[in-house]
Amino acid sequence: MNLSFRALRYVVATADSGNVTEAARRLNVSQPSVSAAIAQSEAEVGTPLFVRHHARGMTLTAAGQRYVNEARHLLAHARDFSQSAKALGESLKGEISLGCFLTLAPRFMPALLAAFAEAQPGITVRLEEGDQQEIIEGVLSGRIELAVSYGYAVPEEVVGERLIDLPPLLVVSADHPLAGRDAVSLAEVADEPFLLYDLPHSRDYFFSLFAACSLEPRIAFRSRSYELIRGLVGQKRGYTIHNAAPRTTVAYDGSQVAVIPFSDALPPTRVMRLSLRRQALRPAVEVFAAFLTEAFSEAGLFAPGSIAPAGIHAVQHRFA
Secondary structure (H helix, E strand, O other): OOOOHHHHHHHHHHHHHOOHHHHHHHHOOOHHHHHHHHHHHHHHHOOOOEEEEOOOEEEEOHHHHHHHHHHHHHHHHHHHHHHHHHOOOOOOOEEEEEEEEOOHHHHHHHHHHHHHHHHOOOEEEEEEEEOHHHHHHHHHHOOOOEEEEEOOOOOOOEEEEEEEEEOOEEEEEOOOOOOOOOOEOHHHOOOOEEEEEOOOOHHHHHHHHHHHOOOOOEEEEEEOOHHHHHHHHHOOOOEEEEOOOOOOOEOOOOOEEEEEEEOOOOOOEEEEEEEEOOOOOOHHHHHHHHHHHHHOOOOOOOOOOOOOOOOOHHHHHHHO
């Protein structure tokens, strides 16, 4: 095959934008240039990469999806090579694409990204947040090279490494009758209004906690907003359950909540480092992957026992 990196970039841009016109605009080139690159690529591989929809843009064929996945990886390696060639003898440089689950990002990413920037100033991190389905899709497409997310519905094509297990925690208003307790059972709040953090897989996990105790939740409100749910709890509209609970007990609207561990033997959620199984990590990504593992180790930035929310220090060992 005799494909240029330019042609690969044009094909990937078209896959991302869904049509040649938008791809040309993003690349600041002419539409014929993009169309020619696609035609050349399809001629080289001997099969269509895109399905053309009249007046509705273009979508990838199955072969095109695999082609684009490989192209993303190759282009990323090319960027690393270019950076290395420009800075021989200097520290590692480059950009990596990182994915993170919506609730894990505000809890862990600020400290993690700040510490990594100090340790590796030549590597920039492009962060993409999403729910579990969006993160997995990003990894499978090659758009995300490394992800920090939960161990739900991880397909065979994705390899995961455990970072930490987070137990479920009860969140109630600061003046709730249970707020001063060291631990509570789920049965003690099951008859009260439950405010559900409603994301794919996350909701299934929360429902499984009730099922494990032979209980049914009284769902009073659903939302995809983590802080909206906490604010409603602070405003005494019900209780919720979190795993990656903030260290502060102040909600976004200024109301106060209390966080209490469960006395029940409820399963934790597993936070994992995810990447595509069949593709080796680039050097810059390997450095960040090792940094992640260290950050969640016994002596790391997020050592088990050091991330418990305010007020429940007595049960820090449960984060191990």
